[in-house]
Amino acid sequence: MPIASERLLFRPYNDNDFKFLMSLLSDPEVMRFIGDGETKDTDSGKDFLDWIYSTYEFGENMGLLVLVDKEDRSLVGHAGLVPQTIEGNKEIEIGYWISRKHWGKGYATESAKTLLEYGIKLLDRQRYIALIQPDNVVSIKIAKKIGMELDKNIVLGEQDVQVYSTV
Secondary structure: OOOEOOOEEEEEOOHHHHHHHHHHHOOHHHHOOOOOOOOOOHHHHHHHHHHHHHHHHHOOOOEEEEEEEOOOOOEEEEEEEEEEEEOOEEEEEEEEEEOHHHOOOOHHHHHHHHHHHHHHHHOOOOOOEEEEOOOOHHHHHHHHHOOOEEEEEEEEOOEEEEEEEOO
């Protein structure tokens, strides 16, 4: 069953989306709170796309999916249910990146809420997490808006990260 929200269609990445992916990975503001905060070059972008493809092996509608505006078919960002292992526990992260030109339009909240509802209904799972760097106040607000609370602080890839969760 495809995932969709009021304004967005969610679809898997394909090789034709590489230029769009690079527009996200090469934007310093988009990347500011992702991983080490550094932008990525083409080779790293290809590796990242390969990683996205590998997450699709976890099941239909898993991994990062391209967000497409239903009205004009523009690519807005990506979001998804991303399998993670945190402190030895298998978790599913609700992740979202929005292209800077689409910031402030509610797409991150809309996609996160849609993914949470999809996961609860169709994956029969109640616990979802968001991995957020402490200074990323916008993502913290989004996590709280969809009902998540701060669960714990961890270090992930040498970065301080807060784990927000639904339960």
